[in-house]
Amino acid sequence: MITVVGEALIDLVRVEGGDPVARPGGSPANVAVGLGRLGAPVHLITRYGRDPHGELLAAHLAASEVRVAPSSVHDGRTSVARADVDAAGVATYAFDIVWDPAPGTGVPADSGCVHTGSIAAMLAPGADAVRGLLAAEHARGRSVVSYDPNCRPTLMGEPRAARDRIESLVALSDVVKVSDEDLAWLYPARDFAAVADAWLARGPGLVVVTRGGEGSYGVCRAGSATVPAEPVTVVDTVGAGDAYTAGLLDALRRLGRWDRAGIRRLDVPTLATLLADASVVSAITCSRAGANPPTRAEVDWYLRRGAGAAEGVAGG
Structure with a gap:
């Protein structure tokens, strides 16, 4: 089972010239939904209210076979993000969020992987609890630890302060996925591949950088790979990176690389396969509105028919 820890919220999405539409979101919750739809058993530790927005989230998660920790539901309100999508399909966000997971929430003992990222790993007061969970799992060595910074500059403050915390979480992780946009914000004067190499040296067995239309780059102990x-046809990029993360973790699960040693033993051909599988999941998500990742059946259908005569490109 994969345990995902982090925020679930409602995206009020406004496409240029239109009215806002309420859609379930939150980066970790999107990853959990993506995993559930791909057929991975998934457990979500999150926080949302017993209100209409919370009911929308609960139904969405249940429909994608995501098991939600009972302590995730509380009597307060559900957090909201306002997403404005421009003519090119690129979203910008403003947040009204409280992240404060229930005290004493723990990772189930049968979890083969624990994933977190984005707001949940950075926003007080819950960020310290999340870091504590990762540190405990890293020390036990029983679960693969996965992390996606998915930076939100409006919430994270100055890059220098964010870098320190992000680098400390990278050091606790076995798998790290990050976008080149995140790296450009965190390290404006450094090449993305150089940062990926530096992060790998901090402890992970796999670091992946998604580059939108340029594809994705991954580095492991055996070497690096680039996949186009x-x-x-891009409708929007909402949830594309989260879908990529779900595809990457599910590909690791299906390949049986579900322990720290297995990830450290990755070879370059297997790395390239992982990147390609994740790219398909992300691309399908970009082909439709909102954070709406594909099912396993949809991925299989896409692979059978081939990418064919589609126009445009999309990555994570």
Whole structure:
């Protein structure tokens, strides 16, 4: 089972010229939904209210076979993000969020992987609890630890302060996925591949950098690989990176690389396969509105028919 820890919220999405539409979101919750739809057993530790927005989230998660920790539901309100999507399909966000997971929440003993990232790993007061969970799992060595910074500059403050915390979480992780946009904000004067190499040296067995239309780059102990983006007609990029993360973790699960030693033993051909599988999941998500990742059946259908004559490209 994969345990995902982090925020679930409602995205009020406004496409240029239109009215806001309420859609379930939150980066970790999107990853959990993506995993559930791909057929991975998934447990979500999150926080949302017993209100109409919370009911929308609960139904969405249940429909994607995501098991939610009972302590995730509380009597307060559900957090909201306002997403404005421009003519090119790129979203910008403003947040009204409280992240404060229930005290004493723990990772189930049968979890083969624990994933977190984005707001949950940075926003007080819950960020310290999340870091504590990762530190405990890292020390036990029983679960693969996965992390996606998915930076939100409006919430994270100055890059220098964010870098320190992000680097400390990288050091606790076995798998790290990050976008080149995040790295450009964190390290404006450094090449993305150089940062990936530096992060790998901090402890992970795998670091992946998604580059939108330029594809994705991954580095492991055996070397590096670059995979082009899947051709697709882009509707918007909402949830594309989260879908990539779900695809990457599910590919590791299906390949049986579900322990720290297995990830450290990755070879370059297997790395390239992982990146390609994740890119397909992300591309399908970009081909439709909102954070709406594909099911395993949809991925299989896409692979059978081929990318064909689609126009444009999309990555994570």
